Amino acid sequence: MSLQAFEGVLLCFLSLLTPYVMLKWLSSYIHLGRKSPGQILQPWIISFAALNTLAVVSRIITGNENFWLFKKLADTLSFIPVMRTLKMYSRVTHSQTRYAGRGSVLSQTVVVAEYFALLMNGLDTCSKLLFLFGFLSNESLKSAELKGMYGTNVYSFYTRILCHGILLNALDETYIIGLSSSAAACDDETRGTPSSSAPHTTRTSSSEPTVISSDEDEDEEVAGDIVPLQLARRM
Structure with a gap:
């Protein structure tokens, strides 16, 4: 049971790594407001810690598996910061494509x-x-149902974390390529030759960075026409 609790809590907090890294990456191109990525995710971290602690402690003390519902609630809430960050990322990187805001x-x-x-x-x-x-009281059905749903649920969460890792690796690759292209462009400018490997960027009429509010109540009010400042390349 302790291994199951550790596994569930770790998966819940590991899902927050993706929005944190993506917010750090986005902060290089847009203004996120007065809060840092860690401060934006702090309320979610506190909520997940409280719900997971309550679920684990209550189950250990009472031995009742029903208290594990608090852990399920934390798992459900973990989708909110991830989806909001993905929505922001898609609007920034694909704001001027044929399907604006859909993302890579x-x-x-x-x-x-x-x-x-x-x-x-x-x-x-x-x-x-x-x-x-008490809607279902058959013990054999209960055992088979709970084991089957638990296995499928764990599989879906591991698939989720795997997709997160692939996306974060792609972001790291984009960042490294952007640094290499910038360094090559600086070397060519120093030598007085134009750079053929420098990424083509389109300048906009506005020189000020776009401000995206990190508050939850204002998340839906953010306009869809977000212009990236200097994206290294589109995902």
Whole structure:
């Protein structure tokens, strides 16, 4: 049981690594407001820590598996910061494409994995609620149902984390390529020769960075026409 608790809590907090790294990457191109990426995610971290601690301690003390629903609630809430960060990332990197704001293939893959994990987590939670309130009382059915839903739910969460890791590796590669291109452009300018490997950037009429509010109440009010300052290359 302790291994299961450690695994569940680790997966929940590991899902916050993606929005943190993406917000750090986005802060190089747009203005996120007065809060740092860590401060933006701090309320979520506190909420997840409280719910996971309550679930684990209550289950250890009472031995009742029904308190694990608090952990399921934390898993469900972890989708919110991830989806909001992906939405912001897609608007910044694909604001002037044919399908504005849809995002790259990798970001769309992460969105699909997020919804799949959310669906499996919801079904797992509903099955536990049915047994908790006595709608399903067959013990053999309860054992088979809970084991099956737990296995599918864990599989969906590991798929989710795998997609997160692929997207973060792609971001690192883009950042490194951007640094290499910038260094090559500086060397060519120093030698007085034009750079053929420097990325082509389109200047906009506005010289001020776009401000994106990090507050939850203002997230939906952000305009869709977000112009990146100096993207190294589009994802």
